[in-house]
Amino acid sequence: MDIREITGNYSVSPQITPDEAVAIKAAGFKSVICNRPDNEQPDQPSHDAVKAAVEAAGLTFRYIPVISGQMTAQNVEDQAAALAEIEGPVLAYCRSGTRCTNLFAAIQQAKG
Incomplete structure (x- = not known):
């Protein structure tokens, strides 16, 4: 895993x-957010498969799919709401980690 700490x-x-x-649990994370829509690539695991494994490991899971290059205000609001609700530390993932990083930056910008 290539985990990059933002905060x-x-x-x-x-x-x-x-x-x-x-x-992921052993690394200290309490929650996982998937920002990658299912079926972006034929070989990627579905969010349901990851969710089942994450929850079986005792972690919280949220699915907030963001289409690459098309992040919306609703995506930012949904991510902010999830971060307010779930226990951290949080690991968010997508294809490369960029969407998750951009969402976090947009949330921080919205806070002013």
Whole structure:
């Protein structure tokens, strides 16, 4: 896994797989957010498969899909709401981690 810490409570990574859920918990994360829509690539695991593994490991999971290059105000609001509700530290993932990083930056900008 290529985990990049943005803050002490929020990190991002490229696509994770179900078999990495236990390692994510062992790394200290309490929650996972998937920002990658299903079926972007034929070989990616579905969010349902990752969710099942993450929840089986005792972590919270949220699915907030963001289409690459098309982040919306609603995506930013949904991500901010999830971050306010779930326990951190949070690991957010997408294809490369960029959408998750951009969402976080947009949330910070909206806060002023």
